[in-house]
Amino acid sequence: MLQAALRSGTAHRRSVFELFPRRLPEGRRYGVVAGVGRALDALEAFTFDDAALAALDGVVDAPTLDWLAGYRFTGDVWGYAEGETYFPYSPLVTVEASFAEAVLLETVLLSIYNHDAAIASAASRMTLVAGDRPCIEMGSRRTHEEAAVACARAAYVAGFATSSNLAARQRYDVPTAGTSAHSFTLLHDTEEQAFRAQVDALGVGTTLLVDTYDIREAVRLAVEVAGPGLGAVRLDSGDLGVLAHEVRAQLDDLGATGTRIVVTSDLDEFAIAGLAAAPVDGYGVGTQLVTGSGHPTCGFVYKLVSREGPDGSMVSVAKRSHDKISIGGRKFALRRRDARGTAEAEVVGIGVPPHDDGDDRPLLVPLVRDGEVVGRESLDAARARHLASRAELPAAAQQMSRGEPVIPTLHVEGTVEG
Amino acid sequence: MLQAALRSGTAHRRSVFELFPRRLPEGRRYGVVAGVGRALDALEAFTFDDAALAALDGVVDAPTLDWLAGYRFTGDVWGYAEGETYFPYSPLVTVEASFAEAVLLETVLLSIYNHDAAIASAASRMTLVAGDRPCIEMGSRRTHEEAAVACARAAYVAGFATSSNLAARQRYDVPTAGTSAHSFTLLHDTEEQAFRAQVDALGVGTTLLVDTYDIREAVRLAVEVAGPGLGAVRLDSGDLGVLAHEVRAQLDDLGATGTRIVVTSDLDEFAIAGLAAAPVDGYGVGTQLVTGSGHPTCGFVYKLVSREGPDGSMVSVAKRSHDKISIGGRKFALRRRDARGTAEAEVVGIGVPPHDDGDDRPLLVPLVRDGEVVGRESLDAARARHLASRAELPAAAQQMSRGEPVIPTLHVEGTVEG
Numbered sequence: 161m162l163q164a165a166l167r168s169g170t171a172h173r174r175s176v177f178e179l180f181p182r183r184l185p186e187g188r189r190y191g192v193v194a195g196v197g198r199a200l201d202a203l204e205a206f207t208f209d210d211a212a213l214a215a216l217d218g219v220v221d222a223p224t225l226d227w228l229a230g231y232r233f234t235g236d237v238w239g240y241a242e243g244e245t246y247f248p249y250s251p252l253v254t255v256e257a258s259f260a261e262a263v264l265l266e267t268v269l270l271s272i273y274n275h276d277a278a279i280a281s282a283a284s285r286m287t288l289v290a291g292d293r294p295c296i297e298m299g300s301r302r303t304h305e306e307a308a309v310a311c312a313r314a315a316y317v318a319g320f321a322t323s324s325n326l327a328a329r330q331r332y333d334v335p336t337a338g339t340s341a342h343s344f345t346l347l348h349d350t351e352e353q354a355f356r357a358q359v360d361a362l363g364v365g366t367t368l369l370v371d372t373y374d375i376r377e378a379v380r381l382a383v384e385v386a387g388p389g390l391g392a393v394r395l396d397s398g399d400l401g402v403l404a405h406e407v408r409a410q411l412d413d414l415g416a417t418g419t420r421i422v423v424t425s426d427l428d429e430f431a432i433a434g435l436a437a438a439p440v441d442g443y444g445v446g447t448q449l450v451t452g453s454g455h456p457t458c459g460f461v462y463k464l465v466s467r468e469g470p471d472g473s474m475v476s477v478a479k480r481s482h483d484k485i486s487i488g489g490r491k492f493a494l495r496r497r498d499a500r501g502t503a504e505a506e507v508v509g510i511g512v513p514p515h516d517d518g519d520d521r522p523l524l525v526p527l528v529r530d531g532e533v534v535g536r537e538s539l540d541a542a543r544a545r546h547l548a549s550r551a552e553l554p555a556a557a558q559q560m561s562r563g564e565p566v567i568p569t570l571h572v573e574g575t576v577e578g
Numbered sequence: 579m580l581q582a583a584l585r586s587g588t589a590h591r592r593s594v595f596e597l598f599p600r601r602l603p604e605g606r607r608y609g610v611v612a613g614v615g616r617a618l619d620a621l622e623a624f625t626f627d628d629a630a631l632a633a634l635d636g637v638v639d640a641p642t643l644d645w646l647a648g649y650r651f652t653g654d655v656w657g658y659a660e661g662e663t664y665f666p667y668s669p670l671v672t673v674e675a676s677f678a679e680a681v682l683l684e685t686v687l688l689s690i691y692n693h694d695a696a697i698a699s700a701a702s703r704m705t706l707v708a709g710d711r712p713c714i715e716m717g718s719r720r721t722h723e724e725a726a727v728a729c730a731r732a733a734y735v736a737g738f739a740t741s742s743n744l745a746a747r748q749r750y751d752v753p754t755a756g757t758s759a760h761s762f763t764l765l766h767d768t769e770e771q772a773f774r775a776q777v778d779a780l781g782v783g784t785t786l787l788v789d790t791y792d793i794r795e796a797v798r799l800a801v802e803v804a805g806p807g808l809g810a811v812r813l814d815s816g817d818l819g820v821l822a823h824e825v826r827a828q829l830d831d832l833g834a835t836g837t838r839i840v841v842t843s844d845l846d847e848f849a850i851a852g853l854a855a856a857p858v859d860g861y862g863v864g865t866q867l868v869t870g871s872g873h874p875t876c877g878f879v880y881k882l883v884s885r886e887g888p889d890g891s892m893v894s895v896a897k898r899s900h901d902k903i904s905i906g907g908r909k910f911a912l913r914r915r916d917a918r919g920t921a922e923a924e925v926v927g928i929g930v931p932p933h934d935d936g937d938d939r940p941l942l943v944p945l946v947r948d949g950e951v952v953g954r955e956s957l958d959a960a961r962a963r964h965l966a967s968r969a970e971l972p973a974a975a976q977q978m979s980r981g982e983p984v985i986p987t988l989h990v991e992g993t994v995e996g
Contacts, residue, residue: 161758161776168775170765177761202723215748219756221779259765266759270719271726301688302875305620306724308689330633338637340579341684343595343882346895347588347677357586358579361639447875456874457720457865464761477764 162260163224171260173468176490179239179253179269180463181246185281185455187562190553192284192546193252194314195276196242200533202268203233227260235261237528238490242537243317243546244523245553246277247506249569251524252460254490259467266462274458275307279314282453284550285429286445287319288558294321294442295432296337298424299450311450317542320445332539339394339422339444345372355385365391367422370407371398379407383414392420392441400425401438408439428453433560476510494520495552496570503552509572580678581642589678591886594908597657597671597687598881599664603699603873605980608971610702610964611670612732613694614660618951620686621651645678653679655946656908660955661735661964662941663971664695665924667987669942670878672908677885684880692876693725697732700871702968703847704863705737706976712739712860713850714755716842717868729868735960738863750957757812757840757862763790773803783809785840788825789816797825801832810838810859818843819856826857846871851978894928912938913970914988921970927990 165171184191208216208228216225235257246252253269255262287295297315300308300323312328322337323329329336340358348354355368364386370378370393382390393411395403400423411419423435424444432443448454469475494507497519507513507520514520527535550557557566583589602609626634626646634643653675664670671687673680705713715733718726730746740755741747747754758776766772769791776784782804788796788811800808811829813821818841829837841853842862850861866872887893910931914923917937925931925938932938945953968975975984 161756161762164758164776164779165762165765167779168766168771170771170775173765175765212744212748216744219744219747219754259761263759263761267719267726268723271721271723274720275722275725301685301880302692302877303689304693304722304725304728305686305689307693307722308685310722326630326634326637329637330630336637338579340582341681343677343681344579344583346882347583347591347593347885348586349888353586353588357588358582361582361585447877451874456869459720459865462719464764467765470767 162227162263163220165259166224166227172258174474175257175259175262175464175468176466176474177255177262177266177462178251178465178491179255179273179460180249180251181458181460183248183459184565185452185458188281188455189557189559189563189566190281190284190550191246191277191458192280192318193240193242193244193246193273193277194280194317194542195272195310196239196527197536197539197542198276198310198313199253199269199272200527200536202272203237203265203528204533206233206265206268207231231261231264232531233257233261233265233528234531235528236526236530237535238524239527239535240493240523241525241535241545242542243280243544243549245546245549247565247567247569249508249571250506251491251493251508253527254524256490259464270460270462272310274460276310276314277458277460278452278456279311279450280318280546281458282429282455283315283318283320283449284546285453285560286427286432286443286449288550289429289433289436289560290443291436293440295319296321296422296442296444297323297325297449298339298444299446299448300325302447303450308450313539315449316539317546319543319547321442334539339367340369342369342372342396345369351378352381352385355382359386364389367392367394369394369396371396375403375407376410379410380414383411383416383419388415388417388419390416390419392422394422394424394444396424400431400440401435404435404438404440429560493523495523496520497552501552502554503567505567506569507572508569511573514572580645580681581638583677583681584642584645590676592892593675593677593680593882593886594884594892595673595680595684595880596669596883596909597673597691597878598667598669599876599878601666601877602983603870603876606699606873607975607977607981607984608699608702608968609664609695609876610698610736611658611660611662611664611691611695612698612735612960613690613728614657614945615954615957615960616694616728616731617671617687617690618945618954620690621655621683621946622951624651624683624686625649649679649682650949651675651679651683651946652949653946654944654948655953656942657945657953658911658941659943659953659963660960661698661962661967663964663967665983665985665987667926667989668924669909669911669926671945672942674908677882688878688880690728692878694728694732695876695878696870696874697729697868698736698964699876700847700873701733701736701738701867702964703871703978704845704850704861704867706968707847707851707854707978708861709854711858713737714739714840714860714862715741715743715867716757716862717864717866718743720865721868726868731957733867734957735964737961737965752957757785758787760787760790760814763787769796770799770803773800777804782807785810785812787812787814789814793821793825794828797828798832801829801834801837806833806835806837808834808837810840812840812842812862814842818849818858819853822853822856822858847978911941913941914938915970919970920972921985923985924987925990926987929991932990
């Protein structure tokens with residue numbers, strides 16, 4: 161495709177691509193943008209080294225190889241900032257560059273956004289229903305080893321407290337927390353020896369896994385070994401709600417009133433919601449987090465919306481023929497809010513945004529200007545943005561049941577620039 | 579966990595871990611082992627460099643950091659070869675080493691096997707129902723950018739003909755095939771210009787996308803531009819079965835009787851099966867392939883099954899208390915076949931396998947011996963194995979409807995060694 165466009169000369173036409181969702185995953189009330197920081201890293205690193213060029217020899221012709229050898233993105237990118245919530249047709253990323261430069265980014269941008277936003281969108285529902293109780297990401301083993309690092313990062317953006325993925329700590333400063341496995345208990349000749357070994361090494365603040373053999377006996381033993389200052393116990397099987405009540409009562413009887421109860425075992429947002437009334441102090445979430453809780457990808461698309469015509473002017477190539485705005489270009493996007501600050505609508509259009517009465521929050525920020533990344537920020541900034549953006553949504557966003565997007569997307573016509 | 583085990587001295591106990599599935603994904607008839615080659619690469623590269631150690635400083639203590647600095651796997655690994663089919667409790671990987679050495683591999687092995695086998699298991703169903711028609715992997719944009727490369731590789735193992743992922747070509751020699759997008763057509767002032775540009779650059783053997791505007795007009799134009807020797811046309815929307823019949827008739831009328839019809843558009847194994855009677859020559863599969871067609875992960879677990887006791891003898895720590903075999907160790911696994919070579923059962927046990935009457939096919943091969951990889955093979959060997967192993971399954975394996983595993987898993991007691 162690139163080769164054909166280079167040959168015909170159209171590769172250099174100024175083009176605008178837009179990355180957007182046609183819909184939310186079925187039943188979801190809102191989505192969460194994630195992967196922005198990773199996409200900027202990838203864009204910056206997107207060049208073709210000798211090995212890549214050698215692998216493409218025979219796939220594309222010599223002029224195309226030459227062009228790829230010199231490839232570096234020199235265009236502009238605007239987009240939603242990381243952690244922002246999104247709705248159908250939110251213009252999440254707009255790329256403006258030559259066709260050739262912009263089309264090459266299609267796969268890497270879609271991969272990163274489709275994956276990371278799917279994880280963050282699921283994670284946000286989990287942290288929403290978990291309330292003040294921390295969620296711990298521990299799903300690395302259930303997904304591709306590199307995707308796992310991105311999952312830990314996306315989950316943190318969406319409010320998870322920690323991750324068990326140490327590479328995410330190394331690369332993105334995601335706070336980490338570990339736990340011990342059944343194998344650790346089974347390695348020792350008795351459960352008591354296992355608990356003593358762990359407390360000796362990690363102190364009484366550690367979390368002891370108490371469901372390898374008999375839970376009641378293990379809880380008794382755990383407090384005997386660590387004392388009433390034991391940090392936490394973990395339950396990984398059984399009816400977690402019932403068990404949490406029993407264990408809480410036993411811990412309190414033993415004087416370990418400050419010992420927390422952490423539960424794990426194929427939790428998702430529904431299971432977390434179901435445990436809201438149980439005396440649980442933290443949720444470890446694995447498989448359902450890294451698989452997007454039923455929606456492992458977002459279905460974002462990357463479409464050419466406008467490009468230079470033969471006379472040098474921009475031509476809209478949006479498919480909708482009744483679209484009256486023939487001068488294409490990047491969209492604006494606003495989060496319209498009522499007087500109390502609650503989101504009312506996603507307002508999207510082309511041209512100059514309508515007059516802002518103070519309640520419209522602009523959603524697009526510059527990410528790349530003339531090929532230079534200008535939109536980099538800390539993961540904590542993205543996380544804070546997510547919590548603020550989510551808090552702004554109508555209360556229906558908190559319903560875990562299937563439903564419509566909590567706010568409508570309004571396609572408006574901006575005034576034509578000039 | 580490692581720190582506690584190092585401190586208590588139990589870290590050095592000889593241990594046997596097993597990676598296995600408790601069940602197939604709901605309704606599936608068989609699973610496909612994939613990722614073996616990637617796992618061997620990862621195991622070989624599994625060390626802790628200065629950056630990783632620096633990131634762990636403060637997470638673990640100094641003796642643990644020292645131990646990690648010198649980490650290199652020195653144990654043994656046996657497993658199912660890549661491409662083999664599997665069933666509940668198939669002992670897919672057995673790792674024998676010190677507890678510390680073996681437990682560190684848990685996450686990387688589970689990540690790779692859980693991901694790659696999920697993709698291959700979905701891919702195999704697709705290529706099974708596609709029969710002689712080639713399947714093209716084109717899902718990179720719907721999954722994490724590195725997972726995408728692994729998906730292309732796993733799909734190839736499970737019978738896909740090609741992938742659009744060029745990194746998979748570079749790293750694993752997966753055959754690649756490209757296509758053009760709607761944006762390429764929209765970039766040009768007319769569809770005719772787009773077709774001419776593509777044919778000029780890539781020859782008449784190329785595949786032209788014919789559903790950007792009007793399909794009937796585009797097919798006419800495609801043959802006018804490329805001649806009746808046009809390689810293929812691609813349909814990416816609409817009722818693919820109906821359209822394929824119409825386009826076939828039109829192509830034949832135009833004398834383009836050799837022009838193939840490739841279809842894409844959210845295909846999965848059910849859609850492919852539904853197109854069996856349509857004149858389709860190839861299937862491009864994206865989202866449903868890279869998300870495992872409803873089952874994005876396999877649920878494999880990695881469990882300590884046996885470890886050294888205080889007296890140096892091996893102690894089985896398998897949870898099943900009625901297991902009479904107290905001398906733990908690695909399992910054997912056989913594919914039992916009837917006289918005609920059709921698989922009858924997965925036979926799994928501990929000890930010496932039962933006498934082989936010639937119809938039992940051993941499933942375990944050595945993968946790593948004393949830390950050295952011995953089980954590396956070509957991707958084509960894995961692909962050939964998969965096709966042979968699948969062909970051996972009972973005919974019910976070809977049913978796309980939900981059902982039970984096509985063969986039962988028999989847990990047998992081998993004779994105790996000695």
